[in-house]
Amino acid sequence: xxxxxxxxxxHVVSKDRGGEEVLRRVLDNVRKFAFSGYLKIELSQExxxxxxxxxxxxxxxxxxxxxYSKSGTGGERIYRGAKAAEFIWxxxxxxxxxxxxxxxxxxxxLEKRFPxxxxxxxxxxxxxxxxxxxxxxxxxxxxxxxxxxAQHILEWAKQGYNVSHLVRLYLTDPSASARSLPYFxxxxxxxxxxxxxxxxxxxxxxxxxxxxxxxxxxxxERLLEAExxxxxxxxxxxxxxxxxxxxxxxxELEQKRAEERIDSVYDLILKYHRHQVGAAEPDACAxxxxxxxxxxxxxxxxxxxKTGGYGRPLNPRFSFESFVTGPGSKFAExxxxxxxxxxGKAYNPLFIYSRSGMGKTHLVQAVGNFASxxxxxxxxxxxxxxxxxxxxxxxxxRLDQLHKAYRGTDLxxxxxxxxxxxxxRIQEELxxxxxxxxxKGGQVVLAADRQPKEIPGVSERLIxxxxxxxxxxxxxxxxxxxxxxxxxxxxxxxLSVPRDVLAFVAEVCKDNVRQLEGGLNRVVAFSSLMRAPIxxxxxxxxxxxxxxxxxxxxxxxxxxxxxxxxxxxxxPDLAHRLLISKAREGYHALAIVRSHPRSLKQRxxxxxxxxxxxxxxxxxxxxxxAPSLERTMVMIEEALIPGQKTLxxxxxxxxxxxxxxxxxxxRFIRTLVDEIAEREAIFILSVDPEGLTSQELSILxxxxxxxxx
Numbered sequence: 003x004x005x006x007x008x009x010x011x012x013h014v015v016s017k018d019r020g021g022e023e024v025l026r027r028v029l030d031n032v033r034k035f036a037f038s039g040y041l042k043i044e045l046s047q048e049x050x051x052x053x054x055x056x057x058x059x060x061x062x063x064x065x066x067x068x069x070y071s072k073s074g075t076g077g078e079r080i081y082r083g084a085k086a087a088e089f090i091w092x093x094x095x096x097x098x099x100x101x102x103x104x105x106x107x108x109x110x111x112l113e114k115r116f117p118x119x120x121x122x123x124x125x126x127x128x129x130x131x132x133x134x135x136x137x138x139x140x141x142x143x144x145x146x147x148x149x150x151x152a153q154h155i156l157e158w159a160k161q162g163y164n165v166s167h168l169v170r171l172y173l174t175d176p177s178a179s180a181r182s183l184p185y186f187x188x189x190x191x192x193x194x195x196x197x198x199x200x201x202x203x204x205x206x207x208x209x210x211x212x213x214x215x216x217x218x219x220x221x222x223e224r225l226l227e228a229e230x231x232x233x234x235x236x237x238x239x240x241x242x243x244x245x246x247x248x249x250x251x252x253x254e255l256e257q258k259r260a261e262e263r264i265d266s267v268y269d270l271i272l273k274y275h276r277h278q279v280g281a282a283e284p285d286a287c288a289x290x291x292x293x294x295x296x297x298x299x300x301x302x303x304x305x306x307x308k309t310g311g312y313g314r315p316l317n318p319r320f321s322f323e324s325f326v327t328g329p330g331s332k333f334a335e336x337x338x339x340x341x342x343x344x345x346g347k348a349y350n351p352l353f354i355y356s357r358s359g360m361g362k363t364h365l366v367q368a369v370g371n372f373a374s375x376x377x378x379x380x381x382x383x384x385x386x387x388x389x390x391x392x393x394x395x396x397x398x399x400r401l402d403q404l405h406k407a408y409r410g411t412d413l414x415x416x417x418x419x420x421x422x423x424x425x426x427r428i429q430e431e432l433x434x435x436x437x438x439x440x441x442k443g444g445q446v447v448l449a450a451d452r453q454p455k456e457i458p459g460v461s462e463r464l465i466x467x468x469x470x471x472x473x474x475x476x477x478x479x480x481x482x483x484x485x486x487x488x489x490x491x492x493x494x495x496x497l498s499v500p501r502d503v504l505a506f507v508a509e510v511c512k513d514n515v516r517q518l519e520g521g522l523n524r525v526v527a528f529s530s531l532m533r534a535p536i537x538x539x540x541x542x543x544x545x546x547x548x549x550x551x552x553x554x555x556x557x558x559x560x561x562x563x564x565x566x567x568x569x570x571x572x573x574p575d576l577a578h579r580l581l582i583s584k585a586r587e588g589y590h591a592l593a594i595v596r597s598h599p600r601s602l603k604q605r606x607x608x609x610x611x612x613x614x615x616x617x618x619x620x621x622x623x624x625x626x627x628a629p630s631l632e633r634t635m636v637m638i639e640e641a642l643i644p645g646q647k648t649l650x651x652x653x654x655x656x657x658x659x660x661x662x663x664x665x666x667x668x669r670f671i672r673t674l675v676d677e678i679a680e681r682e683a684i685f686i687l688s689v690d691p692e693g694l695t696s697q698e699l700s701i702l703x704x705x706x707x708x709x710x711x
Contacts, residue, residue: 003053003069003078008115012039012107020045020099025091028101029126033397036061039105045093049073050213054090056126057109063126064109065119066090070210079210082119088129092214123393127427141169151180154187163190164221189222196232203239211235230461312391312407313383316374320367324494326487330477331361337474338365338447342372345413345445349472351436353419353448356476359516362449365476366415369447378412385421389428409438412445419450419468424459436467446471453696484508484518491519497526503541510545521545563647566675566685568706570699574653576709577688578602581651584684585609589649592641594634596654599624612641616657629661631670638674648683650674655702656693664698668705675705 005011018024020043028041038061043054051071057064068086071078081089093099113120141159144152151172155165168186172179197219205212215235219228322342327335340348352369354362370380383391388408395404408414414435422429439446450457453475454468479487485508492499503525511521528544529536561567561580569577574595582605585591591611595602599613606613614627614637627634634652642648659667671687678685687706691699 003051003071004055004067007067007069007080008112009040009055009067010107010109012104015039015103015105017100017102020094020096020101022095024101025094026128028103032058032103033061037103037105039103039107040109041090042102042104043090043093043099044102045096045099047096047098052089052093052210054086054093056087056090056121057113063121063123065113065116066121066126067112067116067119072209079207081210082116083121084125086119087121087126089210089214091128092217123397124389124425124427127393127396129426141165143173144169149176151176151183154183155179158186158190158222162220163193164223167223186222189225192225193219193222193228196228200232200235203236205235205239208235208239211238312404313381314387316367316370316380316382318371319494320364321371322368324490325361325364325368326479326483326490328479328483328486330479330483331365334365334474334476337472338369339372341445341447342369345373345378346443350440351446351448351468351471353450353454353468353471353473354476355450355453355473357478357514358451359514360476360478361515362451362476363417366417366447366449370413370415373413373445379410380413380415381408381411382415382417383408384417385419385428388416388432389425392428392431405435405438408435409444411439413447414439414444415447415449417449419448419454420452420457422460422464423457426461429461429464433461433464433467436464456696456700478512478514479518481508481512484512484515487515487518488522491522499526499536500538502538503536506538506541507545561649561684561686563682563684564679566678566687566706567709568702569686569688569709570691571688572690572692574688577651577653577686578605580686581611581649582606582609584649585611587647589647589684590641590643592638592648592650594627594637594650594652596657616652616654629658631658631662631666634658635670635674639677642677642681642683644681648681649686650678650683651686651688653688655687655689659698668701671702671705 015037016028018028025043031037032041038059040055040057043052045052050073052069054066054068056066066083066086068081068089069078070081070089094101141156144156147153147156151168155168155172158165158168165186168179168182171182197216200212200215200219203212212235215228215231218224218231221228322335322339325331325335334354337349337352338354341350341352354365356362367382370382374380391404395401416432422432436446438444448468453473454460454465457465485505488499488504488508489501491497492504499522504522507521507525508518511518525536525541525544528534529540532540534540561584567580569580571577574597578593581591581593585606586609591609593599593602593611593613594616595613596616599615602611602613613625615621615624616627616629618628620626627637638650641650655667655671658670674685677683685706687702689699689702694702
């Protein structure tokens with residue numbers, strides 16, 4: 003099948019039958035001998051046929067492709083990247099599969115044709131929910147046994163369920179296996195219910211996914227994973243996938259890395275500035291008084307808390323003393339102090355969330371620094387560090403060492419938890435680590451940019467773990483707190499900045515603490531480079547864009563016909579700008595607004611739009627629309643003229659909810675979204691996220707493309 007895509011034959015280096023450890027062994031040899039070429043899996047079962055390949059260059063994975071042909075359908079489907087690797091792992095477990103290595107094959111053309119099939123080491127790791135075929139020899143030892151446990155196990159095995167754990171338990175401790183029977187029986191009943199749900203799904207075009215899920219539904223100990231996978235498949239079939247949210251998080255990770263690179267440049271300029279003005283280096287080792295290096299480490303006496311070689315060192319500057327507390331951070335700071343004083347006893351786990359740049363990392367590292375002084379062992383790891391370490395540990399056969407470090411620590415601090423989105427292998431590792439730590443009384447502290455249940459692509463059981471302790475948030479600092487943060491920063495770094503300049507920076511840099519400190523850094527850095535005194539005039543010149551900037555995308559965003567967009571903003575500014583932009587492009591624009599139409603009409607200028615005021619009030623000057631879902635739908639349908647480019651904008655769904663019900667409004671939105679798709683029109687809905695519950699907002703986000711300010 004893959005030959006039709008241009009896959010060369012190459013020279014067959016090795017060929018094996020499938021089995022539980024075959025692919026692991028082959029991949030170990032690929033890495034060990036820096037193999038170049040491709041690995042191929044072939045499997046034929048019950049008329050279904052599949053082929054999969056993973057290319058390698060000097061032992062490093064390149065692309066993964068997987069072709070599947072369902073018996074009787076007359077067609078085949080091609081999978082790429084991580085999903086292809088997942089199916090390759092599944093097929094490799096079966097004795098009917100053939101696993102071969104092919105060298106002397108040039109795959110450059112194939113890799114160019116399928117750039118979306120690329121994968122890294124982590125995507126090539128075995129999925130956490132692989133089916134586990136039972137060894138026949140092990141099961142045969144139960145033949146002839148007459149007790150109830152053996153009979154149940156043999157019967158379930160005949161039905162195709164994975165009873166490996168029960169068999170081993172029976173052979174070592176028959177009484178323990180008897181106690182486990184009710185648990186397995188209950189799970190099997192639930193799996194049968196899931197199989198019935200799967201049978202009723204229309205999986206045309208998703209046959210391979212259905213087959214994979216059917217295999218996983220034969221493992222009673224993987225019930226929760228099977229439930230989660232079934233829900234994912236259902237959502238994909240119904241067009242409700244969370245891929246866009248996961249892609250957004252990946253983009254946020256890239257943005258964060260870019261911001262860190264920019265910050266490092268300003269840090270270098272600041273160091274130069276301190277040198278020029280003769281200021282003492284602010285970072286000194288508390289033990290010997292010597293200067294710390296750029297990473298905050300003491301070259302002389304190694305004061306930084308150790309993490310057993312795993313994770314990242316704690317930054318000694320992140321302490322409770324240096325954390326400026328304001329009205330929006332008092333509760334989070336108090337909870338963090340309680341955990342630092344009594345790890346494993348108060349609030350376990352502690353989950354801190356906020357928008358980016360609010361001080362989460364400072365607060366969780368303050369917990370680590372305080373606990374370290376009490377003699378506790380600490381592992382601090384951003385999620386991407388854990389991912390890198392896990393890949394290295396697997397490829398270098400050091401997984402036991404990683405487990406010992408992470409599961410043996412007194413305090414585990416995991417930062418940027420939102421980057422777990424869609425990374426099932428790391429989630430599985432974290433879940434097991436979580437259980438191990440909590441069982442021995444260890445403390446877990448987590449930080450993310452959103453609440454646990456709002457992180458897409460994370461298993462329900464891990465979300466449950468996150469939510470089992472205390473969840474607290476950090477709110478944006480008020481003006482007084484922002485000014486205090488700047489004053490503390492200048493004192494700590496021996497910077498001489500006039501107070502009126504600090505006040506100006508605090509006034510214009512109000513989004514978050516990172517923006518605030520970045521504004522100060524830019525003023526000081528440019529003062530040094532331009533050799534000009536720090537003044538209000540200089541600060542205004544450097545930060546002029548901060549004064550005028552509205553942190554939203556440009557109004558000429560590429561809105562696509564047939565799409566509906568949810569714009570999350572406190573006030574309907576971006577939604578209005580998008581409507582105006584499209585009206586100027588010649589769209590027939592219908593605006594249903596809650597605020598008085600006067601302001602929108604003034605902004606429209608020469609652009610044309612029908613503007614209706616959503617209100618119960620009668621008006622002589624404005625066209626009004628009562629908050630009735632039926633009347634609103636009729637008006638919108640009348641505006642959707644066939645063959646005409648149309649945009650509909652509604653800027654306050656909360657008003658409709660308050661006058662009807664949320665269930666009624668969501669039915670209205672779903673109908674409207676479908677109508678928009680049929681007519682190739684555009685729909686924009688502006689909402690204030692603070693005016694909805696997280697569950698209501700999540701439901702709306704699943705129905706539409708999301709734009710966030």
